[in-house]
Amino acid sequence: MKAQGTVFKYGSNVDTDVIIPARHLNTSDPAELAAHCMEDIDADFISKVKAGDIMAADKNFGCGSSREHAPIAIKASGIACVIAATFARIFYRNSINIGLPILESPEAAAGIRSGDEVEVDFSTGVIVNKTTGESWTAEPFPGFMQEIIAADGLINYIKQGGMA
Amino acid sequence: MGMTMTQKVLAAHAGLESVRAGQLILANVDLVLGNDITTPVAVTEFRKIGIDAVFDKAKVAIVPDHFVPNKDIKAAEQCRYIREFAREKDIENYFEVGEMGIEHALLPEKGLVTTGHLVIGADSHTCTYGALGAFSTGVGSTDMAAGMATGKAWFKVPSAIKFNLVGKPGKWVSGKDVILHIIGKIGVDGALYQSMEYSGEGLQHLGMEDRFTMANMAIEAGAKNGIFAVDEQTLAYIADHSTKEFTVHEADADAEYDEVYTIDLSTIRPTVAFPHLPDNTRTIDEVGEVVIDQVVIGSCTNGWIGDIRMAAGILKGRKVAKGIRVIVIPATQKIYLQALEEGLIKDIVEAGAIFSTPTCGPCLGGHMGILAKGERAVSTTNRNFVGRMGHPGSEVYLASPAVAAASALTGKITSPEGLDA
Numbered sequence: 001m002k003a004q005g006t007v008f009k010y011g012s013n014v015d016t017d018v019i020i021p022a023r024h025l026n027t028s029d030p031a032e033l034a035a036h037c038m039e040d041i042d043a044d045f046i047s048k049v050k051a052g053d054i055m056a057a058d059k060n061f062g063c064g065s066s067r068e069h070a071p072i073a074i075k076a077s078g079i080a081c082v083i084a085a086t087f088a089r090i091f092y093r094n095s096i097n098i099g100l101p102i103l104e105s106p107e108a109a110a111g112i113r114s115g116d117e118v119e120v121d122f123s124t125g126v127i128v129n130k131t132t133g134e135s136w137t138a139e140p141f142p143g144f145m146q147e148i149i150a151a152d153g154l155i156n157y158i159k160q161g162g163m164a
Numbered sequence: 165m166g167m168t169m170t171q172k173v174l175a176a177h178a179g180l181e182s183v184r185a186g187q188l189i190l191a192n193v194d195l196v197l198g199n200d201i202t203t204p205v206a207v208t209e210f211r212k213i214g215i216d217a218v219f220d221k222a223k224v225a226i227v228p229d230h231f232v233p234n235k236d237i238k239a240a241e242q243c244r245y246i247r248e249f250a251r252e253k254d255i256e257n258y259f260e261v262g263e264m265g266i267e268h269a270l271l272p273e274k275g276l277v278t279t280g281h282l283v284i285g286a287d288s289h290t291c292t293y294g295a296l297g298a299f300s301t302g303v304g305s306t307d308m309a310a311g312m313a314t315g316k317a318w319f320k321v322p323s324a325i326k327f328n329l330v331g332k333p334g335k336w337v338s339g340k341d342v343i344l345h346i347i348g349k350i351g352v353d354g355a356l357y358q359s360m361e362y363s364g365e366g367l368q369h370l371g372m373e374d375r376f377t378m379a380n381m382a383i384e385a386g387a388k389n390g391i392f393a394v395d396e397q398t399l400a401y402i403a404d405h406s407t408k409e410f411t412v413h414e415a416d417a418d419a420e421y422d423e424v425y426t427i428d429l430s431t432i433r434p435t436v437a438f439p440h441l442p443d444n445t446r447t448i449d450e451v452g453e454v455v456i457d458q459v460v461i462g463s464c465t466n467g468w469i470g471d472i473r474m475a476a477g478i479l480k481g482r483k484v485a486k487g488i489r490v491i492v493i494p495a496t497q498k499i500y501l502q503a504l505e506e507g508l509i510k511d512i513v514e515a516g517a518i519f520s521t522p523t524c525g526p527c528l529g530g531h532m533g534i535l536a537k538g539e540r541a542v543s544t545t546n547r548n549f550v551g552r553m554g555h556p557g558s559e560v561y562l563a564s565p566a567v568a569a570a571s572a573l574t575g576k577i578t579s580p581e582g583l584d585a
């Protein structure tokens with residue numbers, strides 16, 4: 001499974017309130033949430049992002065509350081994958097569970113800039129920066145995790161007979 | 165390469181000989197927990213799966229505790245939603261108000277969690293059971309739904325920080341002071357993704373309640389879990405509370421740790437976390453004059469019988485300072501009853517404090533003691549974030565039950581040490 005797209009790069013400690021501000025949590029509709037994704041630190045994000053694009057960030061991405069609305073908003077915006085140096089752990093879980101692929105690689109996070117064209121292979125963990133020619137290998141997802149992502153989240157994965 | 169204690173528990177539940185940090189695994193869970201805030205979302209997700217029954221009706225625990233007894237109509241509706249689910253699925257461990265307690269105190273007390281267990285809970289303080297030598301961690305509502313359906317959860321295997329405990333703590337130093345000291349030292353993200361593993365000869369001086377308090381606050385250092393080496397005290401506790409089969413896991417001698425800290429318990433002073441982060445700590449000697457409006461003694465951190473005894477012991481025969489609201493909340497009905505039988509409630513009420521039925525209540529700014537703008541509370545709870553206990557302009561100072569009770573008598577943050585005489 002692969003993704004390729006243009007990168008939107010952010011810094012450290014991007015919290016769940018930045019990803020989707022609490023004032024928009026009166027809905028759980030993915031499209032409505034996506035319309036406000038990242039608006040407090042990158043007002044242009046939602047108008048620029050195309051389906052298949054990639055988000056990258058430095059340390060502790062998704063820190064703060066355990067709201068599943070945060071990865072839902074990112075996914076619904078069209079982002080195909082998030083690469084970060086580190087993720088806050090409940091965000092990490094929630095992303096996988098709702099079917100948003102994420103990869104952790106401090107080296108890749110340091111070597112990727114906004115606007116770069118990046119290709120990610122979820123089965124091998126290989127991240128290639130097509131703009132600079134650099135590449136890195138993140139811990140690849142084991143088979144069952146790839147299946148969760150492919151099934152579009154944990155609930156669908158179970159419906160298809162997964163986790164048995 | 166050897167495994168840490170946490171890695172041992174995870175490997176055993178994943179049916180693997182060994183696991184290493186960073187590995188993603190699928191593991192069997194011994195218990196899936198939810199409360200009145202997170203369970204409604206999980207129930208909705210569970211229903212989407214389209215199966216009839218939970219994986220094991222004895223291995224799901226649903227504990228309405230946050231806004232219970234129902235504080236308003238919305239809380240009542242949420243509780244009704246999960247009560248109906250519990251009835252429909254014949255959930256054995258659903259606890260109604262008369263038999264309940266704050267989830268993280270209730271589960272060990274009922275013997276539902278034991279040594280070597282793997283527990284997930286849709287509540288961040290699920291890490292509390294690490295005191296028993298179990299692996300337990302907080303997850304999202306989707307995980308809870310999946311856990312109820314399949315009995316499994318996926319994990320990324322954590323690396324660990326080892327805390328080698330030595331020395332004996334002073335009379336007024338409790339597990340709360342030790343964990344506040346540690347969080348002050350490593351910071352609120354000091355253990356991000358990692359396990360906090362406690363062992364060493366100093367452990368013998370920390371009772372089970374101290375260990376629950378310390379494991380409870382692992383999340384306040386960003387940790388995935390906190391876990392304690394199993395000793396005679398652990399085994400005695402589980403013999404008293406649980407009939408479930410248990411397994412004692414030990415860290416390998418060559419287990420690799422990201423960091424090892426030696427904590428000399430004899431040097432730790434009563435410690436207070438100032439607003440608005442648990443790592444903003446000062447020793448009682450550095451506190452200065454902090455005038456308060458309210459004292460809360462309770463929560464999953466410090467609502468144990470020992471905490472109620474400590475509070476009652478300090479309040480007995482004395483009076484709370486004029487104008488100070490003092491709220492004491494036992495964590496479970498059993499603790500409530502024990503406090504009644506030991507005469508502790510009388511001591512507390514006669515001193516001018518109130519004694520509440522078990523609830524999370526003020527800990528998360530739910531009910532039973534919300535702060536107004538500009539008010540300050542000394543609280544034995546675990547978080548002092550902006551607005552945690554009420555108005556965003558209020559302040560919470562985290563402390564031990566001894567410091568909280570001593571402060572109740574003076575109306576400002578006070579060391580219990582002066583009460584010795």
Ligand code: SF4
Nearest residue numbers: 289463464524527528
């Ligand atoms: S007492 Fe506080 S920290 Fe503990 S479960 Fe309740 S709300 Fe959460």
